[in-house]
Amino acid sequence: MFFNLVILVALFLVDFAPASCEVGAFIYNGFQSGNLSLDGIAKLTSNDLLLLTDSKTKDQGHAFYPNPIHFKNSPNGTAFSFSTTFVFSIRSDYRSMSGHGLVFIIAPQRGLQGAMPNHYLGLFNSTNNGNRSNHVVGVELDTTFTEEFGDINENHVGIDINGLKSVAVHTAGYFDDTGLFHNLTLASGQTMQVWVDYDGSTKQIKVTIAPLHVGKTVRSLLAMKYDLSPILDQNMYVGFSSSTDPVPTHHYILGWSFKINGKAQELSQLPRLGRREESRFLTITLTLISLVLLVVAILSGSLCKKEEEVWLSSTRLKIGQAQAQLR
Template sequence: MFFNLVILVALFLVGFAPASSEVDAFTYNGFQLGNLSLDGIANVKSSGLLLLTDSETQGQGHAFYPNLIHFKNSTNGTIFSFSTTFVFAIRSDYGILSGHGLVFIIAPQRRIEGALAYHYLGLFNSTNNGDRSNHVFGVELDTIYSEEFGDINDNHVGIDINGLRSVAAEKAGYFDDTDLFNNLTLISGQPMQVWVEYDGSTQQINVTVAPLHVGKPVRPLLSLKCDLSPILDQTMYVGFSSSTGSVPTHHYILGWSFKTNGKAQELSQLPILPRFGHKGTSRFVKIGLPLISLVLLIVATSMVVYYVRRKKYEELLEDWEREYRPQRFKYKDLYTATKGFREKELLGAGGFGKVYKGVMPITNLEIAVKKISHESKQGMKEFVSEIVIIGSIQHRNVVPLLGYCRRKGELLLVYEYMSSGSLDKYLYDRPRVTLNWTQRFKVIRGVASGLFFLHEECDHIVVHRDIKASNVLLDGELNGRLGDFGLARLYSHGTNPQSTRVVGTLGYLAPEHTRTGRATPSSDVFSFGAFLLEVACGRRPIEPRKDDDDLILVDWVYSCWNRGNILEAVDPNLGVDFVPGQVELVLSLGLFCSRPDPSFRPTMRQNLLFLDGVVALPELSALSASSSGLTFDDHGGFDDFVNSYSSSLGYTHSRSPSVTDSFLSGGR
């Protein structure tokens, strides 16, 4: 009797379990009783549909099977074969326009910290995207084209490993029984089924997609030979991630099955998707007809108001916004994030306006909001510049621009928050915390890497024009990141810059820039030289003194070298805990970058080689002093150095300089 009772209880529990009783296997035919781990805006509807994101909220949603899955053989570390299948549907409120897609993932944790929505699909951010330590495998169903991730189009299926730059991708579709390829539109709103299979013995990944009632095609859409043993841990979580942007979009999962060392169970009796549009035709006839005249009046009035507002505020959406526009934030969200832009959240202020710290609602993402004031000298032109330039840049040593907002006369830029603040607060005004030499050199190397990227690796040459310690921000790990691109300019490779307006900060301006107004990568190198001396010496490029005889930092460092002790210029806050040879390299390189003739300054590519010790810096005997400032001998040794390395570094040596214009003309 007792044995029969136990059997009945077991059968009862099995009948209500969301997953099958097999080890590391489960099946959800709808999610009414599903014990899922959800976060973000994901939720389960009463019909049993899993809704990762909806059209009411911009954000991200995650849904995971709550238990860990074993993926590795504990004895030899080999990856088990696994198989999963799921049915999804993506519906946009605007037809062919779509929000971002969804991705099936295998990850070491259920909660994804620091992930961004929008094109990051709720998985990564600009810092960790592509990081090998992520240990994430995914299959993306992507409905937005992202150039920075190398997407093939705006309707594709991709295999992702540790990042969103797919290692294999194909446009969405399937092969029928005659091996004919049929296109699929992922945002059609129709249910589709996906099969993801990994053979542990052959290390083969197959991904197949088809309309729900077609059946699994024989030929997969994607096949990739890949050993997942370095990617997957002993145990992992499996689930889904999705995000939305400015276009309201629903991401549904109707059913899901998974199994290791076997074939995932087929899905059946799935919940029904809600109908497109509304059923209330009779309600419209009953209620809508008496109000037709009112509706027409409202529509006509709205069109007139729209036309008037468009003419009056035409600048609210200009051509540059349509072409370059990153994510546009709602003013209400930024107002909430910064607690009404209250003074307690103020991070800093300057000629451009004020910067506030904020925490975005729902996602809890920390941001910095740069609010440009009405009386700002930078104004619209520099705001446009920053949107266009930094909005397209993704580099670990450049502060990421997440998006922007425009409301009437207010201009706002939204950045990823850099928790350690700007570099200058660690150098000046008796800082409570100073950086040791190792930390400073790491920042210098990072800024050099960022500038090299801007000058040579971007689609366009980007000249920053305002490199200084206050425009270098530090993240939580004290990595240096270039910020404040409000004065930056870009132009195509192989062309010449056209700007003739002198902008920048005294002490960092190159002499030729003050004469011609043209900013070039070489003028950035000059500013980088002043920055090197600034960081190593803990002094500003120009320091007022009581006798009205300003201290010019580059002159002072040169005089220390001329007396045979360049290390005399080192920041006293460093004490004796530094690497003398490395400090001397930075000080010497600062002097070389400060050469008045731009043709004799090293490029940022060469500066990186010097800093990394790949190429030795020449002796400073090439420098000499005159009454007019810092100058260079005709045959002081640097000429031979340039000639000897010109083939490997691409360093052009066009002529031997005579006494040049004063170095100080660029900084006073």
């Protein structure tokens, strides 16, 4: 009888154990499982990619791991260490413009109430940006310049606490083993990987970014001391946010790994991105400019027949090269 009582008590305690305690790590090598909480225009593609925003709609998209993560043992406790890594690609329809970037976020809830697109990156709005009550931590990959938020340029990586005015920021790039800095263009369409590491004992946050084929470098791009304990609640949600206005842009996540109190698992066998879509606008513009120049040259009589043929051949070649670069 005593033995049966012990079993009943044990089952009772198991039933009332917090479910979030069971979630300390996860990995997505592609998103074929569909086990994500999506809103806005975020969706999963047929080739297992997470697409936060596309090039058809000027709006915002969010994707969260569906279960809360246990970040502290008590409301006033010390935040645990955590590690995450993800692979992304930002592809704009226009080479020289994109908008607005994406953010890895830790937030109290999956739904970001009142969040605005545009330069607010689907995170905040004009009334709550910077509020201490937000309890949001983010690492932004920002591809537009916003003077309001103190941005340093239109291509930077920043650590955000409760708002979009970064507490640490650096032009996008990485340091090689010799200490030489290499610039990266976030919206180039190149596949890149990000690592975010927080040490709960030293209160150190580190952010590293590099092309996928380079791997994690010894020296991080951003490193700062900041105690996240007052910012993080006991249970938080982790995910991504992105917005596109004014320039329609594809924001892809190819893989994602996360772990509390340990190193995030390495990503492998990631899905492939399709070929870059050609920008009809740029192609038509190049063709029209070439035709106008040709008409002007012929009417002015400045080109002989042979020179016209050479010029036409050169123009066609340049148009072909421009189209090839857009693919």
